[in-house]
Amino acid sequence: MRVEADLFVGAEGRVSRMREEMSTKTRRSDYNHHFLTVSFDRPETLDEATIISRGSRFLGLFPLPDHQVRTVFLIRPDEFKAMRREGLERFYQEYRELRPDLSGYVEGIRKWQEIQLMIPFRHNADRYCRDNIAILGDAAHNVHPMAGEGMNMAIQDADILGHLVSWSYEHGRPIDDTLSWYERVRQGRARFISELSHLSALAYSYDGDLVQRARSRVLQRIEQSDYLHFKYMLNISGLGEWPETLFDRFRQLGLLPAERSLSKAERLARRFRSREDYPWLSQADNLAAPGSTNGGVKDA
Numbered sequence: 001m002r003v004e005a006d007l008f009v010g011a012e013g014r015v016s017r018m019r020e021e022m023s024t025k026t027r028r029s030d031y032n033h034h035f036l037t038v039s040f041d042r043p044e045t046l047d048e049a050t051i052i053s054r055g056s057r058f059l060g061l062f063p064l065p066d067h068q069v070r071t072v073f074l075i076r077p078d079e080f081k082a083m084r085r086e087g088l089e090r091f092y093q094e095y096r097e098l099r100p101d102l103s104g105y106v107e108g109i110r111k112w113q114e115i116q117l118m119i120p121f122r123h124n125a126d127r128y129c130r131d132n133i134a135i136l137g138d139a140a141h142n143v144h145p146m147a148g149e150g151m152n153m154a155i156q157d158a159d160i161l162g163h164l165v166s167w168s169y170e171h172g173r174p175i176d177d178t179l180s181w182y183e184r185v186r187q188g189r190a191r192f193i194s195e196l197s198h199l200s201a202l203a204y205s206y207d208g209d210l211v212q213r214a215r216s217r218v219l220q221r222i223e224q225s226d227y228l229h230f231k232y233m234l235n236i237s238g239l240g241e242w243p244e245t246l247f248d249r250f251r252q253l254g255l256l257p258a259e260r261s262l263s264k265a266e267r268l269a270r271r272f273r274s275r276e277d278y279p280w281l282s283q284a285d286n287l288a289a290p291g292s293t294n295g296g297v298k299d300a
């Protein structure tokens, strides 16, 4: 079958035929842990998202509507087979030890098939577009799920790409000449967030008393300091970029005092501006997208 279109968008998730079609190179990093994810009925006492980290164990609990809870449980890669051999009782036991009020609820899982094995990895494609093909979301970049940015990033890609495509049509510009603006705006931002989420993932990749205490301390300091909290949330949300410095690391560890709070104006000034999100709007006189070959005008 032959399909013709002005634009093809690959949004098929981690495994993307469109990405392959573009002959894109991706560098993949794997992690030293896997996750088991499963939903089941929750007790009334569990009404807030909760993360429990103890020794080598990590359990994320995310309440859902209809009295359900989505759970994410960290395991070593070799553990899944052993757990299955031992039976579901072993799985229940792990949950009950970390959160005793799940007793009587986690047993609602009756088969291993209800539990999904999730193998985290990260990649960032070296190109997000080629000719009239663009990829977005997990097809373009995949991050470790620990910091929960995957959906944000996919939505932000779609916003930028959608705006560019509408603008190109409105201004009679060929898509394949303007598309590289999309890559220019999104690729660096995705790489930045990918590094952040990688750092969060590493923090949970190793256990031991010292690591655990440092992790708790950093999280507490980020929560307590308005400055550190704003900076972290700004970066992780993808609404702005304000790289953390060595001084920030010392502040997070409590080795330096926390910075003062930021005013509303200071916070707003750190957000991406419209001209950074949609640079084509302010480049109306020079419509060639970066990397395009014919100055934005199609050959007759």
Ligand SMILES: Cc1cc2nc3c(=O)[nH]c(=O)nc-3n(C[C@H](O)[C@H](O)[C@H](O)COP(=O)(O)OP(=O)(O)OC[C@H]3O[C@@H](n4cnc5c(N)ncnc54)[C@H](O)[C@@H]3O)c2cc1C
Pocket: 011, 012, 013, 014, 017, 037, 118, 136, 137, 138, 139, 145, 147, 148, 149, 150, 151, 152, 154
């Ligand atoms: C266990 C787990 C937990 C996560 N937790 C979070 C979280 O807390 N917060 C967060 O922000 N992100 C989280 N993520 C990541 C998030 O789910 C993804 O980053 C996000 O869904 C990416 O969106 P997407 O549209 O690019 O891809 P997807 O959501 O994967 O959607 C791709 C869609 O394309 C369809 N498709 C595939 N191939 C084709 C084809 N050939 N033709 C037509 N359709 C096709 C698929 O069926 C699918 O519906 C998590 C991921 C996992 C696996």
